[in-house]
Amino acid sequence: MDRHHPDVNEELIDLLTHTALDERKAFARLYQLAAPQLLGILLRHVRQRALAEELLQDCFIEIWDHAPDYRPERGMPLAWMGRIARNKAIDALWQSPNEASSAPPVLFDPGAGDEPLAVLSERSETSALSDCLRHLPAAQRQSVVLAYFYGQSHREIAGILGSPSGTVKGWITRAVAHLRECVGV
Incomplete structure (x- = not known):
C-alpha cells in the first residue's frame, strides 16, 4: 500500500469513519490495509514476531474503540494508527523488559x-x-x-x-x- 497516495488515505479515512459507526466490514478492510504496516512498526520495536502479532491485535482493539476520536485534519490515518502501535510496543517493552533486550x-x-x-x-x-x-x-x-x-x-x-x-x-x-x-x- 502506498500510504502517501491520496486515494489510499481517503480510503483509510472512510474506513475509520465507518469503523466508528461499528461497521464490521469496514473494520475488516481497515485491518487488511493497515495491519502489514502496523506489524512492521511493532516488529522494529519489539523484535519478536509472536509478541508483535499479539500487540497488533491489541492495536486493532484500540483502533476499534477509539475510531470515533480520529480526526483527519489532525493527521494521516496511518500516522494515527502508527502512534497507537508505537505506544503499545513501548508499553510492552516496559512491562517485560527482560524479553525486549538483555x-x-x-x-x-x-x-x-x-x-x-x-x-x-x-x-x-x-x-x-x-x-x-x-x-x-x-x-x-x-x-x-x-x-x-x-x-x-x-x-x-x-x-x-x-x-x-x-x-x-x-x-x-x-x-x-x-x-x-x-x-x-
Missing part, C-alpha cells in the same frame, strides 16, 4: 552534553530502572524510551507523539531527573 540501558543527561550518567549493568539495577519508569507519566516514559533506547531526536519524538519539540525536551529532562533520583544515581 543489554542494560544507558542514560544520558540532556543538560550535560553526552556524559553518561550511569551504565546500569546489574540485573537488579535494570529492574529498579524498569520500576522507576513505570511511575513516570506516559508521555515522559515514551519520550525517554524513544530518546535513549531508540536514539530518536527531540524533533523525531515530537513527530511521533504529536507534541512540540520544546515540550518533548521538558518531558525528557524531568524524566531523567526522576530516574536519577529513583535509582539513586
Whole structure:
C-alpha cells in the first residue's frame, strides 16, 4: 500500500469513519490495509514476531474503540494508527523488559552534553530502572524510551507523539531527573 497516495488515505479515512459507526466490514478492510504496516512498526520495536502479532491485535482493539476520536485534519490515518502501535510496543517493552533486550540501558543527561550518567549493568539495577519508569507519566516514559533506547531526536519524538519539540525536551529532562533520583544515581 502506498500510504502517501491520496486515494489510499481517503480510503483509510472512510474506513475509520465507518469503523466508528461499528461497521464490521469496514473494520475488516481497515485491518487488511493497515495491519502489514502496523506489524512492521511493532516488529522494529519489539523484535519478536509472536509478541508483535499479539500487540497488533491489541492495536486493532484500540483502533476499534477509539475510531470515533480520529480526526483527519489532525493527521494521516496511518500516522494515527502508527502512534497507537508505537505506544503499545513501548508499553510492552516496559512491562517485560527482560524479553525486549538483555543489554542494560544507558542514560544520558540532556543538560550535560553526552556524559553518561550511569551504565546500569546489574540485573537488579535494570529492574529498579524498569520500576522507576513505570511511575513516570506516559508521555515522559515514551519520550525517554524513544530518546535513549531508540536514539530518536527531540524533533523525531515530537513527530511521533504529536507534541512540540520544546515540550518533548521538558518531558525528557524531568524524566531523567526522576530516574536519577529513583535509582539513586
